[in-house]
Amino acid sequence: xxxxxxxxxxxxLIVPALALAVAASTLASEWMTDYNKALALSKKTGKxxxxxxxxxxxxGWCIRLKGEVFSKPEFAAxxxxxxxxxxxxxxxxxxxxxxxxxxxEILAAKYKIEGYPTILFLGSKGQVLGQYGYDQGGPKTWxxxxxxxxxGKKV
Numbered sequence: 327x328x329x330x331x332x333x334x335x336x337x338x339l340i341v342p343a344l345a346l347a348v349a350a351s352t353l354a355s356e357w358m359t360d361y362n363k364a365l366a367l368s369k370k371t372g373k374x375x376x377x378x379x380x381x382x383x384x385x386g387w388c389i390r391l392k393g394e395v396f397s398k399p400e401f402a403a404x405x406x407x408x409x410x411x412x413x414x415x416x417x418x419x420x421x422x423x424x425x426x427x428x429x430x431e432i433l434a435a436k437y438k439i440e441g442y443p444t445i446l447f448l449g450s451k452g453q454v455l456g457q458y459g460y461d462q463g464g465p466k467t468w469x470x471x472x473x474x475x476x477x478g479k480k481v
Contacts, residue, residue: 356405357413359426361433364412369450374481376409376472379434379444383417387460388443400465408473409447416442447476455479 357378358364364375378396380388395401405411414430415422422430433439437446437454445458456475461468 356402357411359413359415361412361414361429364410365448365450365452367410368448368481371410372450372481373408373410374455374476374479375412375446375448375450376405377412377414377433377437377446377448379414379416379437379439379442379446381417381442382413382415383419385442391443391460395461395465395468398465401469404465404469404472408469408476412448447472447479449479449481455481 358367361377364377367373368375378391380392382388382392414433415426416430416434421427437444443459446454447456447458449455456472456479458468458472458475461471
């Protein structure tokens with residue numbers, strides 16, 4: 327009997343934890359890291375690319391942008407409908423796969439990235455459609471400003 331109660335209690339804890347983990351990984355998995363695949367998907371879908379040039383483990387404004395905007399369900403819903411998400415990371419404490427690190431360095435030079443976070447909205451040929459960064463006001467403000475920036479732009 328004690329065994330059954332313990333198993334029932336464990337199920338009550340584990341099932342919600344797994345559901346949260348799956349939800350979090352689903353949101354995280356929407357961010358691509360391969361520039362060429364993002365370009366191809368942009369061309370296929372007609373959506374612009376939101377390229378986030380970030381220092382994920384050291385840049386305070388990058389961490390705030392992710393925490394206040396990019397990690398929110400409202401942003402995820404907007405992004406799914408409107409953009410292809412591409413994370414171009416420049417971490418200091420963790421190593422990226424060599425190919426991704428090289429790609430990111432080439433892209434930082436190509437787009438003349440001078441600070442982080444830099445958000446570029448790109449068309450399917452890599453052309454810059456707009457530039458943004460951290461903005462106060464959470465996902466509602468951020469996405470409204472992004473919509474204004476992208477309005478009438480050809481992908």
